[in-house]
Amino acid sequence: MKILVTAKRVVDANVNVRVLSDNSGVDINNVKMAVNPFDEIAIEEAVRIREAGNAEEVVVASIGPTQCKEQIRTALALGADRGIFVETDADIQPLAVAKLLKALVDKENPDLIILGKQAIDGDNIQTGQMLAALAGLPQATFASEILLADGEATVTREIDGGMETITVKTPAVITADLRLNEPRYASLPNIMKAKKKSIDTYTPEELGVDVTPRLTTLKVEPPSDRQAGVIVADVEELVDKLKNEAKVI
Amino acid sequence: MVPIEQEENNMDFNFNDQQIAIRDSVSKICADFGEDYWLQRDSDGKFPVEFLDAITAGGWLGIAMPEEYGGAGLGIVEAAILSHTITRSGAGFSGASAVHLNLFGPHPIVVFGTNEQKQRFLPRLIAGKDRACFGVTEPDAGLNTARLSTKATRDGDHYVLNGRKMWTSTAQTANKILIIARTTPFEECEKPMDGLSLFYTDLDRSKIEVRLIDKMGRKAVDSNALFIDDLIVPVEDRIGAEGDGWKCLLHGLNPERILIAAESVGLGQAALERAANYARERIVFDRPIGKNQAIQHPLAVNWMELEAAHLMAFKAAALYDNGQSCGAEANAAKYLAAEAALSACQRAVLTHGGMGYAKEFHVERYLREIMIAVIAPVSQEMIKSFIAEKVLGQAKSY
Ligand SMILES: Cc1cc2nc3c(=O)[nH]c(=O)nc-3n(C[C@H](O)[C@H](O)[C@H](O)COP(=O)(O)OP(=O)(O)OC[C@H]3O[C@@H](n4cnc5c(N)ncnc54)[C@H](O)[C@@H]3O)c2cc1C
Numbered sequence: 086m087k088i089l090v091t092a093k094r095v096v097d098a099n100v101n102v103r104v105l106s107d108n109s110g111v112d113i114n115n116v117k118m119a120v121n122p123f124d125e126i127a128i129e130e131a132v133r134i135r136e137a138g139n140a141e142e143v144v145v146a147s148i149g150p151t152q153c154k155e156q157i158r159t160a161l162a163l164g165a166d167r168g169i170f171v172e173t174d175a176d177i178q179p180l181a182v183a184k185l186l187k188a189l190v191d192k193e194n195p196d197l198i199i200l201g202k203q204a205i206d207g208d209n210i211q212t213g214q215m216l217a218a219l220a221g222l223p224q225a226t227f228a229s230e231i232l233l234a235d236g237e238a239t240v241t242r243e244i245d246g247g248m249e250t251i252t253v254k255t256p257a258v259i260t261a262d263l264r265l266n267e268p269r270y271a272s273l274p275n276i277m278k279a280k281k282k283s284i285d286t287y288t289p290e291e292l293g294v295d296v297t298p299r300l301t302t303l304k305v306e307p308p309s310d311r312q313a314g315v316i317v318a319d320v321e322e323l324v325d326k327l328k329n330e331a332k333v334i
Numbered sequence: 335m336v337p338i339e340q341e342e343n344n345m346d347f348n349f350n351d352q353q354i355a356i357r358d359s360v361s362k363i364c365a366d367f368g369e370d371y372w373l374q375r376d377s378d379g380k381f382p383v384e385f386l387d388a389i390t391a392g393g394w395l396g397i398a399m400p401e402e403y404g405g406a407g408l409g410i411v412e413a414a415i416l417s418h419t420i421t422r423s424g425a426g427f428s429g430a431s432a433v434h435l436n437l438f439g440p441h442p443i444v445v446f447g448t449n450e451q452k453q454r455f456l457p458r459l460i461a462g463k464d465r466a467c468f469g470v471t472e473p474d475a476g477l478n479t480a481r482l483s484t485k486a487t488r489d490g491d492h493y494v495l496n497g498r499k500m501w502t503s504t505a506q507t508a509n510k511i512l513i514i515a516r517t518t519p520f521e522e523c524e525k526p527m528d529g530l531s532l533f534y535t536d537l538d539r540s541k542i543e544v545r546l547i548d549k550m551g552r553k554a555v556d557s558n559a560l561f562i563d564d565l566i567v568p569v570e571d572r573i574g575a576e577g578d579g580w581k582c583l584l585h586g587l588n589p590e591r592i593l594i595a596a597e598s599v600g601l602g603q604a605a606l607e608r609a610a611n612y613a614r615e616r617i618v619f620d621r622p623i624g625k626n627q628a629i630q631h632p633l634a635v636n637w638m639e640l641e642a643a644h645l646m647a648f649k650a651a652a653l654y655d656n657g658q659s660c661g662a663e664a665n666a667a668k669y670l671a672a673e674a675a676l677s678a679c680q681r682a683v684l685t686h687g688g689m690g691y692a693k694e695f696h697v698e699r700y701l702r703e704i705m706i707a708v709i710a711p712v713s714q715e716m717i718k719s720f721i722a723e724k725v726l727g728q729a730k731s732y
Contacts, residue, residue, distance in 0.1 A: 119358065158351045159358065271359040273393035277406050280352060 086140040088131040089195035091186070092147045092160040093121040095206040104307045111305060120156045123201025125163070127261040129268040130231060131199050132164035139233050142166050144193060148185055150174050154284060161279035162271035168284035169193075173296060175289070179207070181296035183215035188292035190220050195256060197238065202227050202260040213260035223253035226260040347645075349415070356397075356412055357419050363388050364423030369696055372428050375554035376699050381507055382554050385425070386432045390462035395436045398589075399444060403456035409655035410589045413437050414596035414647060421600030424696065427703040430597040431555040435504060438593055439468050439512055441586035443534055446574040455510075455534060467508035467537065469499040469560060470583065477716055478732075479580070480526035484562060486515040486533070488576075493517070493533070493567045499560040501710070505544045506556040511537045514579045530579035535571040551702030588654055588664040590711055595647035595667035598707040602640045602675030605682035605700045609633055612686050612695075623685070632681050639674035646670050662725050669717045672707040679704045 096102055097117040105112050120128070131143040145160040147153040148171040157168035171185050190198060203210040217224035225231075225240035229248070232239040233255070242249045243262045253259075271279075289296045317323045327334045349357070367385050375382050389395065398413045399405025406412075417437070420429045436459055443455055458464040475481040484497025495515055505511070511534070518529030537544075543561040574582040610633055613624030623629045650663035682697040683690035690697050708714060722728040 155351045155354055159355055162355055162359070270362045270392060271355060272391070273356070273359075273397060273406050276352060276355045276359065279355070 086134075086196040087142045087144065087193065088134060088140050089186075089189065089193055089198045090124070090127045090131045090143060090145050090160070090165065091121075091200045091212075092124050092128065092145050092153075092156040093201070093204045093206075094118050094147060094149055094153045094156045095121045095204055098122055098205055104305050108304045108306060110302065118152070118155070120159050121201050121204045121206075123203055123205070123261055123263070124160075125201075125268045126263065126265050127199040127201050127259075128160050128163050128165055129266050130228075130261060131197075133266065134197075134231075134233065135164070135166075140197070144169060144195065146171065146186065146189055148173065148177055148182055157284055158276075158279050159271065161282045161284075162276040163269065164275065165282075167282055170284050170286045171289060171292065172286055173289050175296050176298050177296055178298050178300055179209045179211040180215060180299065181289075181294065182212050183219055184294045185289060185292055185296070186212070186216045187219040188294055190216070190222075192292075197233075197255055198222070198258045199228075199231075200258070200260050202262050213258050217258040220258070223257045224259070225251055225253050225257060227262040228259050229262050229264040231259060231265070353412060353415055357415050359392070360389075360394065360416055360419040361423060363392060364420060364425055364429070367423075367425060367429070369424050372425055372554075373693060373696065373699070375428055376551075376693070377553075379553040379556075381504075381556070382425075382428060382432050385429055387462070389433050393460070395433065395462060396456075396460035398437060399440065399456055399460055400452070403452050404460045405456065409651070410438075410592055411648060411651040411655050413589070414592055414651045417593045418596040418600040418644075418647075421597045422603050423600075424604050426601050426604070426700055427552045427597065427706055428554045430600075431503060431552060431706075434593060434597070435466055435468055438586055438589045439466050440534075441589055442512070442532055442573050442582040445585045446532075446578075446582045447534075451534075451570070451573065459510075464510050465504065465508045466510040466512055466534070467502050467505045469502045469505075469511050469513040471499065471501045473498055473500040473559070477713060481520065482514060482516060482530060484513070484515040486517050486531055486567065488517070488569075491569050493531075493569065493572070495533075495562050495565040495567055497562050499562065501547065501557045502544075502560050503555060503557045505537065505542075505558040505560060506546065508537055511535060511542075512573075514583055517576050517579075527580040529577055530583075531576050532573045532579035532582045533567050533571050534573055535565075535567045538565055541565040550705060551699065552706060587711070588650070588660050591664040591668040592647055592651045592654065592660075594707050594711065595643065595650070595664075595671035598668075598671035598675040598704065599640050599644045599647060601700055601704055601707075602636070602643075602671070602678035605675070605679040605697055605704075606633060606636050606640065608695070608697055609636075609678075609682035609685040612689075616687075629685060633685065636674070636678040636681055639670075640678060643667065643671040643674040662721060665712070665717045665720055668707070668712070669714055672704070672714065675704050676701075676708055 096113055097119040100116050102111040134140045135143050143165040144167050145165040146169040147157045154170055157170055200213045213226055227243045228240045229243050230241035236255055237252050238255055238257055239252045396405030397408050397416055401407040417430050440459055472482050486493040486495045514530055514532050516529055517531040523529040541563055545559045547557050613629050614622055616623045647667040650660045650667045653660035653663055679701040683701050686695050689695045719731050723730050
């Protein structure tokens with residue numbers, strides 16, 4: 086079995102991003118970048134599946150500028166076996182990502198594709214779903230548990246109302262939620278090994294994908310400052326404030 | 335594999351993918367040991383075993399050791415990234431010193447040890463099975479290392495060591511010691527640095543009394559006075575030839591200075607980050623204190639000084655890894671980093687006002703810890719003397 090996972094390059098979760106003065110986006114100059122945390126969970130899950138003897142190969146893909154190779158190396162250090170880098174400086178939107186991944190799925194024929202449920206920069210929560218639709222594969226999103234047996238994946242999903250368990254036939258697209266696992270840290274010997282693993286590079290043109298943006302960003306604004314909270318003495322005071330001050334109940 | 339693209343003749347100040355991976359991975363380990371952990375260690379004085387274990391488990395102790403003995407075979411640049419990341423996380427010297435000795439300390443073994451010695455010593459160090467301390471400083475010699483008086487007398491297949499060492503860090507828990515001692519009396523040597531020999535041997539507590547020194551900071555990582563009484567050291571534990579001890583030790587000194595410099599910069603940056611945050615958030619006279627130039631300007635200066643010292647440290651490290659001479663740069667890096675970081679730590683305390691003096695705001699701990707880098711492993715005065723003499727051709731002043 087072969088598993089395809091993704092490693093999107095995003096601003097590190099601990100960085101406080103600032104909105105550019107012309108409101109065209111956020112300033113990511115000289116900002117620490119990292120693998121999207123949900124992708125890290127996806128990578129970890131795939132590596133665990135392989136370590137448990139249920140897969141032979143974990144292939145990791147990243148799309149974007151040349152620095153994305155850092156994220157591929159990180160994924161390789163976490164245990165992925167091989168990398169695919171789709172190099173482009175274009176603004177790559179979720180549909181384009183899904184199309185590029187679809188092209189990779191056609192090339193690689195993985196038995197399982199695990200992605201983060203969302204990326205912490207755009208928070209679009211679209212790529213996995215669109216990839217499944219484009220590739221004509223079943224999908225199981227927001228996974229908190231994955232069990233593989235007999236050509237099927239039984240996936241526990243975190244949904245608004247609680248948990249839901251579904252079974253999908255593989256190949257399938259699964260997106261990883263926060264509680265699926267706790268990713269390991271790359272050890273030094275594994276970082277060294279990652280150096281020797283191969284990365285294939287493609288361009289969107291080579292994959293035959295048109296990545297022209299279809300969405301336009303009108304304006305990016307920082308969220309308004311949060312007001313300081315108050316500590317209430319008891320439930321009665323809380324209810325009173327919610328009713329009479331905030332007027333929400 | 336896709337090679338790292340690097341244009342020729344292009345000066346590159348960026349870390350490569352692997353160096354970034356090293357930094358990121360180490361900072362994840364450090365993130366599990368937050369400010370409360372280090373505050374606690376500063377008050378109870380317990381050695382940060384959990385932290386050292388986590389670093390050891392990741393294989394990090396072998397970063398600069400040869401691959402054939404289980405290390406990663408990387409250079410001082412990578413070791414400096416590791417050290418810098420540790421102090422930068424807020425772990426300060428309590429964190430860095432817990433691993434530091436195991437990074438550069440064995441260097442003389444790597445360079446001058448026989449294959450048998452490397453096989454016997456290095457894998458155990460990398461695996462954390464052995465922990466080493468470093469016995470150079472003596473109470474009566476001070477910075478004048480030629481006057482070391484701990485004596486090693488050859489007796490058949492072993493040496494017998496007698497004398498005292500001072501400040502030996504981590505000797506409370508180490509089971510090995512890298513120790514330098516006189517094998518030929520000073521008076522009989524042609525040159526002052528002759529006649530010293532280096533040993534890496536068991537820290538035999540029946541022959542070495544280890545007395546804790548109560549000190550200003552870094553309480554969790556002990557420093558000690560050692561009283562050595564007829565310590566038996568087998569000849570096979572001698573590193574390099576008899577009388578070549580200083581030459582062997584010398585090889586590890588520049589890397590040590592570079593690591594101390596990187597550690598200092600990291601701690602200074604941690605202090606500066608706290609100061610900048612506090613300056614933004616603390617409101618006095620209805621405005622953030624950072625709105626006053628008297629508060630923001632010194633912080634800007636701290637940033638510049640730290641960046642400059644950081645560059646010097648990595649320049650020295652790159653020279654070292656390229657096999658070029660780096661004595662002036664390594665010493666300059668230690669000097670600049672200690673000054674920059676001391677200034678940043680002091681400024682961080684001042685920016686916090688009264689709260690800077692409170693332990694729960696952490697910066698007073700940083701200030702106490704950064705003094706170590708100002709004093710050791712070589713004083714700022716000796717560095718100035720060295721630069722004046724070796725770089726500027728002035729008369730030797732000491
Ligand atoms: C926390 C800590 C941990 C340490 N850990 C270790 C360890 O693990 N192993 C180890 O071997 N050592 C260790 N040391 C020792 C450290 O390396 C020495 O303290 C340092 O080298 C200074 O030596 P000294 O204390 O004997 O100072 P001294 O030589 O007594 O110097 C005192 C002062 O006089 C100045 N001075 C002396 N001569 C001159 C001169 N000619 N010109 C101008 N100024 C001069 C010095 O610069 C200094 O300011 C540690 C020290 C500390 C504080």
